[in-house]
Amino acid sequence: MNSAPGTGTPPGGAIQDFFASILADLREWSGGVTALFEASASAPTRRVVDDAVQPLALGLLGESTLPLVGGGFVAARDALADATWHMAWWQGATRERLLLMAMESAGETYSRREWFTVPMESGRGHITGPYVDFLCTDEYTVTFTVPVESGGRRVGIAGADILVESLEDLLMERILAIGSKAALVNRSGRVILSPDPQLAAGLLLAPGWQDAVDGWLAVDGAGSENMNVIRCGDLPLAVVSP
């Protein structure tokens, strides 16, 4: 997946590769969950899912070269035999099970959120955040999710969390290579990270960057310059700079 720098890699290519490879790993990982669903003709129970996903999740968190802080499988409505909603998610240094997911309101909690709805509706991987994750990590987080399919139907999502501060360590140099005022932004144009001290994570910097024409986004308002937009392939990310 890596192309050598300076050999015609488009700007932003290194950033795109970083995120695309995480989604690719997650997709590969989710094969284990698909296999669980395809192992029997009837829907699995909560217990069967937990018993199978726990070693998978611990493997995902343990073997990744990235500092992932949580990961697992979140079921679609009525995908399991004995629960409307279910979340098999492990996180933290001690890899503890997220116990809240055993509670009734879990479905209410996750069924309408971006990290769940986008992969479920589009059938594609998604990157959500940065956001204050008061459900799992309790931290400022970015979440990667991919749909899990079995027998032609989407039975849930597989996901992993990484802290925004970890991305800072991993990607700052690559953003800086694009420019000292460049910023990596998410789907809504919110800053994930930037070397520019004025551009804090969370700042809504370039809403509507998807509408850029020939790589330039017209910015309204007096004294504001147009922004250069480098898309990260078809990921919901871009690097913008003045």
Next chain:
Amino acid sequence: MPQDSSPRQRQLSAVFATLEGGGRAQRVEDRIIGGISAGILLDGERLPSEAELATSMGVATVTAREALVALRSRGLVATRRGREGGTFITLPDGDRSALLFARLAGLSRVELRDMGIHYAAICSTAAELAALNADAEDAAGIRRILDAEPGAAVPGVTVGNFLLELAALSQSARLTREHVRLHTDFGSLLWLAHADPDFDADMLELCRRIVDAVTARDPARARGLVNDYIRAGVVWLIEAKAVRGPAPGTTIDRSNP
């Protein structure tokens, strides 16, 4: 995880967070009672299993069991066997307000005012940052909370969820965590005020104006409105204290002979 989340889960996390300094059954019990009186754990809600409680709160399974036994003997939880079994909260609303009024009676006006100031400092800063940082989708998400079926939620829960969600839109994890901590402490008292339909309706209206301020990107107005809400809550609580009189056994006879 993000937008349109249920702050209930955050509050639940606070209830079941690891106990610092030696896990003891009494502290597990106090935490759960705190969760009940704060309206985080509602009547009929299933508690985590003994093993889950133990892991989550950092105590031995036997300690968690002891706490559940104590809660059962107080009639605050009931255990059912079978496939749909588990331990459930058993608390009609009336009992909950009795728990809270007892606590209110034990607080001085000075303490109430001070709790309000602290809560307002956190909440209003969060509202200000949310108005700076939120996009249209975020604003729609918090508006949806207010448009929940009237009567679907216990009064006060809607506004509580709204404020927590607003705190998360500040993009600050620390501020959000602090908000949750204070909400469990002070916000649970405000639940008493929300049980008054006039107060609740006024405050829901005020929250709608907060959404308008966030939508209009007006941080100063968002901050001011949150302060108005908390001030109104403190006034309501002080008036309620005055009407109900002091807690039994706290009167001091200072009449001079």
